[in-house]
Amino acid sequence: GLGLTNTKDGNFGEWYSEVVTNGEMIEYYEISGCYILRPWAMAVWEEMQNFFDPEIKKMKIKTCYFPLFVSNNVLQKEKDHIEGFAPEVAWVTRSGDSDLEVPIAIRPTSETVMYPYYSKWIRGHRDLPLKLNQWCNVVRWEFSNPTPFIRSREFLWQEGHTAFATKEEADTEVLEILELYRRLYEEYLAVPVVKGKKSEMEKFAGGLYTTSVEAFIPNTGRGVQGATSHCLGQNFAKMFEINFEDEKGEKAMVWQNSWAYSTRTIGVMVMVHGDDKGLVLPPKVSAVQVIVIHVPYKDADVKEIMSACSATVKTLCDLGIRAEADLRENYSPGWKYSHWEMKGVPLRIEIGPKDLANNQVRAVRRDNGEKIDIPMADLADKVKVMLDNIQQSMFDVAKQKRDACIQVTKTWDEFIEALGQKKLILAPWCDEEEVEKEVKTKTKGETGAAKTLCSPFEQPELPEVAIMACMKLGSKADAFQKQGQAW
Numbered sequence: 001g002l003g004l005t006n007t008k009d010g011n012f013g014e015w016y017s018e019v020v021t022n023g024e025m026i027e028y029y030e031i032s033g034c035y036i037l038r039p040w041a042m043a044v045w046e047e048m049q050n051f052f053d054p055e056i057k058k059m060k061i062k063t064c065y066f067p068l069f070v071s072n073n074v075l076q077k078e079k080d081h082i083e084g085f086a087p088e089v090a091w092v093t094r095s096g097d098s099d100l101e102v103p104i105a106i107r108p109t110s111e112t113v114m115y116p117y118y119s120k121w122i123r124g125h126r127d128l129p130l131k132l133n134q135w136c137n138v139v140r141w142e143f144s145n146p147t148p149f150i151r152s153r154e155f156l157w158q159e160g161h162t163a164f165a166t167k168e169e170a171d172t173e174v175l176e177i178l179e180l181y182r183r184l185y186e187e188y189l190a191v192p193v194v195k196g197k198k199s200e201m202e203k204f205a206g207g208l209y210t211t212s213v214e215a216f217i218p219n220t221g222r223g224v225q226g227a228t229s230h231c232l233g234q235n236f237a238k239m240f241e242i243n244f245e246d247e248k249g250e251k252a253m254v255w256q257n258s259w260a261y262s263t264r265t266i267g268v269m270v271m272v273h274g275d276d277k278g279l280v281l282p283p284k285v286s287a288v289q290v291i292v293i294h295v296p297y298k299d300a301d302v303k304e305i306m307s308a309c310s311a312t313v314k315t316l317c318d319l320g321i322r323a324e325a326d327l328r329e330n331y332s333p334g335w336k337y338s339h340w341e342m343k344g345v346p347l348r349i350e351i352g353p354k355d356l357a358n359n360q361v362r363a364v365r366r367d368n369g370e371k372i373d374i375p376m377a378d379l380a381d382k383v384k385v386m387l388d389n390i391q392q393s394m395f396d397v398a399k400q401k402r403d404a405c406i407q408v409t410k411t412w413d414e415f416i417e418a419l420g421q422k423k424l425i426l427a428p429w430c431d432e433e434e435v436e437k438e439v440k441t442k443t444k445g446e447t448g449a450a451k452t453l454c455s456p457f458e459q460p461e462l463p464e465v466a467i468m469a470c471m472k473l474g475s476k477a478d479a480f481q482k483q484g485q486a487w
């Protein structure tokens with residue numbers, strides 16, 4: 001039938017897989033770790049792009065497109081960067097039935113594709129800042145459990161790559177981009193995130209420091225990295241000889257950043273807001289914000305009801321609201337209610353004979369099921385306000401749930417206990433790599449190992465605090481909470 005067979009609190013993994021499929025966002029593909037992104041998902045991706053791209057254009061960041069393929073020697077150039085990632089690189093070794101002279105890699109990220117040309121294009125300080133972004137796919141041949149949107153062998157993202165004359169300019173941009181990522185999550189996906197700095201162990205090895213926005217999934221007690229904004233320092237400039245002649249005529253290396261968000265954002269949004277009836281989409285990113293459904297009644301004039309629905313859709317569309325009518329006669333209203341609830345449409349409007357007689361419509365919110373009768377005359381200003389309320393309410397509810405999971409711990413025992421309770425833990429933190437490694441071993445085998453997520457920029461009164469989350473361990477330990485000075 002139409003309903004889900006798994007519940008969100010019952011079997012989260014199975015629930016998630018059903019929701020993205022029944023909600024018509026994802027179709028599973030014959031090659032493991034790859035997924036088909038259907039229009040219902042791509043519409044969310046496009047709404048996010050409609051916010052983000054104009055914002056970076058305001059920052060004078062230009063769109064480019066570099067090739068998908070990377071030569072081996074260039075890929076190996078920045079040792080720190082590639083070390084550890086090598087197993088994930090996919091290679092083209094043949095064309096037709098003949099082997100390639102030299103295997104060619106498919107980009108897992110584009111630093112090594114782009115930076116030889118940054119070196120060629122950047123000569124003097126007048127060539128700076130160089131700020132480019134590309135919207136593309138990348139391939140990482142991962143082996144840990146693939147999950148639609150969250151972890152796939154190919155995914156879509158934007159990757160920004162910028163070069164500056166000074167570190168100050170780079171530092172400033174890192175945080176400007178991070179703020180855009182916060183807005184993307186909080187204002188569009190209605191998902192609360194924590195901004196912070198990654199630990200030395202978790203940061204991008206090829207960079208100087210990494211900042212990120214961290215989301216949290218209460219059902220699993222897992223933190224999830226939402227987007228990253230790295231300052232690369234001068235590491236890549238050294239490797240790829242990206243120098244410029246500064247005002248004093250001296251040769252200087254550029255300071256670089258790179259930053260990305262990917263289709264993982266959609267998965268986080270589904271995990272946070274979805275419920276046992278399916279997807280729940282924030283109005284700002286939903287392809288359809290209002291679905292209008294006619295309720296035929298035995299001898300009522302169904303044509304009149306249908307035209308009232310079409311007129312309602314027109315009124316709403318003229319206001320810039322993404323409204324559609326489902327007037328199919330081969331499906332019952334009940335079937336349609338379940339179908340559009342599964343797809344997470346924020347607001348449903350029902351029109352039946354009674355409504356027509358009273359010159360009103362029945363509006364039903366997807367997020368909390370609230371039913372409201374609206375006079376036809378008030379449709380214009382009421383519906384827009386309702387959609388804004390739904391957007392805000394979805395964020396407030398998610399933030400309240402996330403905050404309820406945050407626990408401050410001051411002792412190892414408190415920490416281990418919180419770990420077992422799927423908490424997002426704030427604990428004092430020293431950021432020494434061996435401490436991080438030690439805790440990783442010490443917390444294995446417990447309810448689930450843990451990982452540092454970030455050291456929040458907004459710190460509670462505690463000294464040096466890092467925010468962590470318990471990660472139900474699948475194949476590898478990749479998330480643990482931790483304290484710093486405590487031991």
Ligand SMILES: O=C1CCCN[C@@H]1CCCn1cnc2ccccc2c1=O
Nearest residue numbers: 085088108109140159204228258259260
């Ligand atoms: O995050 C970002 C933001 C966008 C540009 N790239 C950086 C850093 C990517 C780190 N990374 C991640 N997986 C990889 C996998 C294979 C080879 C290299 C890499 C790799 O460098």
